[in-house]
Amino acid sequence: MSIQRLSYLGFEVSDVAAWRAFAGARLGVMETSVGEDGARFRIDSRAWRLDVRKGTADDFSFAGYEVDSEDALVAVRKRLEAHDVAVTVEGPDLVADRGVLGLVSCRDPAGNRVEIFYGATEMFEVPFVSPIGVSGFLTGDQGLGHYVLNVPDTAAALDFYIKGLGFHLSDVIDWKLNNELTVRLYFLHCNGRHHTLALLSAPAGKTLHHFMLELNQLDDVGLALDKFEADRAIVATLGRHTNDHMISFYGATPSGFAVEYGWGARGVPPGWSVVRYDRISIWGHRFV
Incomplete structure (x- = not known):
């Protein structure tokens, strides 16, 4: 179980x-x-x-x-x-x-x-209403979204999340941060969402690299992008990831870690095969 x-x-x-x-x-x-x-x-x-x-x-x-x-x-x-x-x-x-x-x-x-x-609490009797008119977030059987943790020992963390909690490895990206540093990201799923958790070991930074919210409509992402740009709070520009194919951007939160705001990710169907990638994005996601 x-x-x-x-x-x-x-x-x-x-x-x-x-x-x-x-x-x-x-x-x-x-x-x-x-x-x-x-x-x-x-x-x-x-x-x-x-x-x-x-x-x-x-x-x-x-x-x-x-x-x-x-x-x-x-x-x-x-x-x-x-x-x-x-x-x-x-x-x-x-x-x-x-x-x-x-x-x-x-x-x-x-x-x-x-x-x-x-046994979580449901509030169907009080419908979700976005204060800025967001059409809605993709949750349901896929849960909240995903988050990425920076851990000192990825092997130990993978052992815990896979053997202890029952996650499955989706794929791996060898992310070249600069000419001297490449970090390996491990993407894990526990349902149809491509990844609920990702793990990496970087030499610095917060424990939480970012968390992700997936929107129901691409326009919701674009409207949020305009607001983050107006605040000069873009961490990485609009782009599309190689592994889950999500179109997203990354914005700064008040606490210094990032939030990914995206749409259109693919899932992990039956018969999924683990693969690796050399790039994190097909296009975009340039650091600001």
């Missing part, structure tokens, strides 16, 4: 107010709760998908993965423990905070917090 999809992401941020403004006006996500110490945002019928909490790290805080039932949660917990991973069965306070029916947590080899749960 394996995890089914990425459900939510948490970030520790130094400026909650800046994130509230950024999330609504630039990403077009819907604020669902806010306090002095944090805020949460919706992108679909789920009660929340993104969590920002006050802190100094300005980086990744946690990822929440979903399974379909209590039995599946027990099976994933046993799978992790069989892989010598220490698993905590979380108590009612955190279960209530996350709005789920059952929750366990653990750490990957780099120390990143991973939560696995079943």
Whole structure:
């Protein structure tokens, strides 16, 4: 038994107010709760998908993965423990905070917090409405989107996510950053989305390289691109990736890591074969 999809992401941020403004006006996500110490945002019928909490790290805080039932949660917990991973069965306070029916947590080899749960809260009775008119985000069985972690030991991380959580390798890109440095990115899937998680080991930078939101319409990407350009907040220009074929751009968040905003990615159908690439993009994605 394996995890089914990425459900939510948490970030520790130094400026909650800046994130509230950024999330609504630039990403077009819907604020669902806010306090002095944090805020949460919706992108679909789920009660929340993104969590920002006050802190100094300005980086990744946690990822929440979903399974379909209590039995599946027990099976994933046993799978992790069989892989010598220490698993905590979380108590009612955190279960209530996350709005789920059952929750366990653990750490990957780099120390990143991973939560696995079943029974998320749906809010069909309060439809998602984007504050800037975004048509919608691609979620459903593919989950929230994807994120990319910079880890010190990719071999150890791959062992955890593949053997412990049940991810599958989609493909590999040898990314030439400059004449002296090439890093290998490993792209992992757990459902039909081409990748839910990617791993790399770079000599510097934050733990979170970027997270990705996939839009329902290409025009949503173009409209957001105009706003990021007006703010001079483009990290990488519009382009199309070699492996998942997504058309996207990368923008700066208030915390210094990037957000990828894209449309049109291909999935991983039955019979998928692992391959490697020498380039990360077919065209575009030039660093600004």
